[in-house]
Amino acid sequence: MSLETVVEDIRDEAHARAEDIREEAEERAEEIVAEAEEEAESIVEEREQAVERQIDQEREQTLSAAKLEAKQQRLEARRDVLADVREQTEAAITTLEGEERKELTKALLDAAAPEFEDDESVAVRGRADDEKLLTEILEDYDGWSYVGERECLGGVVVESEESRVRVNNTFDSVLEEVWEDNLKELSDRLFDDE
Structure with a gap:
């Protein structure tokens, strides 16, 4: 190669x-x-x-x-509506007159009376506009007297120094109790969409 x-x-x-x-x-x-x-x-x-x-x-x-x-907006709107309903209810209570107001006020006094059975003097306070009504009703209660005004929608605050008891039977307190007890039902009726 x-x-x-x-x-x-x-x-x-x-x-x-x-x-x-x-x-x-x-x-x-x-x-x-x-x-x-x-x-x-x-x-x-x-x-x-x-x-x-x-x-x-x-x-x-x-x-x-x-x-x-x-x-949150829906809840806020509901709160506003409930507040309006509450205001309208308070306005309606404030404007109660005549026999209806007298009967309700007397019923509140009667409800407080058992707490003061043994007391000789019982002081009653109420709305300034109800002074005449309260004075008239209290004529039927021995030892009970109107002693001054209380800022409220109506009704009475009853107290006695002897028993050191105070009963708040104002329309405000009754409304508050009814309102709290029935708020869910009221809300359900007003807002039955859920």
Whole structure:
């Protein structure tokens, strides 16, 4: 074999080896690119899912906040309506007149009377506008007298120094008790939407 043939064989072998290396490098490069693209797709997908989760979370938070605000506004409106009803009730009680006011006031005095059976003198306070009415009613109660006004819608505050008892039978106290006992029912009747 001539030197030229040996050189040619080495050259051919080197070319073949170089071709194999190039092909292996291309295959490896394609694998790396494919892996990189797959990883990039995975990262994009993860980020998209994270963004979707964040959007869903923010949507839920916004919706919850809006529902809470609406509920608070509804409760505030209900409180306002109930306050208006209470004011109208107080106004109606204040304007009671004549026989109806007399009967209610007498009933409140009668309800307080058992607490003061053994007392010789009993002091009665009431609304300033009811002084004449109270004085007239108290003529039927021995030892009972009107002693001054009490800021209230009507009714009486009865007390005695002998027994150190005080009974608050004002229209205000009765209204407060009835109001508290029946507030849920009243609310249900006014707001029967729930």
